[in-house]
Amino acid sequence: MNDTKKFWNLFKRHRDKELSAAEKEKERALQTQLGKLARNGIAFDFDKGKVLPRQSKFGGRPTLPTSWQWPRYTNEYGEERLLPFLLQINCEELAPCDTDNLLPHEGMFYLFYDLADQPWLNSPGAQLLYTPTPAAELTPTEYPDGLADTQRLHEMGLKFSNYPSIPDWDDYNSLLGGDDNASNYTDWDIIEPQLESWGYPAVESDGRLLGYARLIQNGIAELCESRARGDKPESYSPESAREWILLLQLDSVDEAEVEVPFGDCGSLYFYIRQSDLKRRDFSHIQFEMQCY
Template sequence: MISSVLTGGRPPERNTAMDWKNILPQLYRSRIDTRFVSHSEQLAVGASKFGGRPDVPTDFVWPVFETDTREDDQVKERPLAFLAQFDCAQLAALDKEGLLPHEGVLSFFYELGSQRWGYDPKDRGCAQVFWFKGPLAPAEFPAELEEEFRLPELAAELSGAADAPDFQDACPALEYPWTANDYRIFDQARRELGMDYPANRSQLLGWPDIIQNNMTLQCELISRGHYLGGSWENIPMEERSALRTPSVREWQLLFQLDTVENGDFELMFGDCGRIYFYIRREDLAQRRFDRVWLIQQCC
């Protein structure tokens, strides 16, 4: 649920201690945990899964992104890797806020050769999300897609849970001018509420498991054309401050993908990192999945 504290409620005074144990439950969101596991039987078309061949309509055009890579300096169009797809009908029972479509398949793609970080407006297109409805069939991999980016197929096990924000999201959500001491109190309250800090978690919706800093402000600033690969000093402090709280309310985590391991296979982002697909809530409601923005964070 999204409390009134996220929709215009009065923020606490600076000289008033934040009662995090009572405030945090008001910020809970519905999260769908995803575990990727081996399977012995053939998965049905449209089933939730990681890797393998995506199930697509007949007019599907495999997405590409023009880039160099970490191994090749040549800038050219490169096919995105298929990461995962989810059966929306299966998600519906776990999506307590009703944010996702109730039919069709959501499919996630990302260019793995360059693994863009999402701090440059020019990164648009390095990650794409599709919502497919109607008859689907497994797509053939494009010949240009390198073998290492044709990921093994794993079944997705899904479960629902309540999710609390990390400190870096909770404070701007509440317009709370935090100090270093606040984190200790926040952390204790979060743990007492049974909200763990997982070493590895992939999920749909909910709040992100942040490795570095809040990402919603980054999404908003990049959407306005700002390059964030260096210092932020060229962005007026007034603009950053004005957008910080609205960004937390407007940008929603769609999919968080952590390291995936299975047998000898491992897909890792940077150094034990994660990728995060964000979308504005308005765009999610209108099913404008072409407007997602990807951010990568790592240790």
């Protein structure tokens, strides 16, 4: 009996060593895989110090090209609305964080959004615009008369930092074959607890550019590709959806001076095809809003 017990104890120790070695090898392989998927992301946070007219900022009055009209749109009820101004991003300030040189390093991005209706599904009530005009040539612009005081938002500066960005579960699953690859589920169960030790800590920020979105619901890239192809399944493929990347995400604003909840603690997302970004063509940006 003692010999039998000894045998099984030895067998168990040997098996546990083999399992441990196999598990460690699997972890190493997944860490390498995740490193290949990682992208440079740029986080931004609000800065409540003094704000200059041409710097990156939230709220206040935008600094626009002299030829531009204040953005407006016609909502689903046929009402024409002026769009509240949310963000301007001076591209010169992004250059130190844009390590892959994906973004323009001159000019300005602007975000305008209908805060009353809070539209989603690629509505023209959300407009992310770009001008290549150098910041020094832009003009501080007064609010139009028809814009309500409640939609003239408190001004805060933005400060930028970059970080290694990795996909959330939905993007990870999509990038690696979706539901056709059943191992994605078990692999993610291994990956998720290791993220911080592998050098991918959770990044808390007020918004972000590039990298991967911090999703609240499902992945957005496939939705963008489906819409771009007229929602025709026969012309769509998961591979083509990978062309779409995050350009900008702005989360709900909850500050002492200003609160802007997008739905129920939601976020605004703007995606662009990589080929369009490379050409500096910002005319096909797609928009989505997600909330809890």
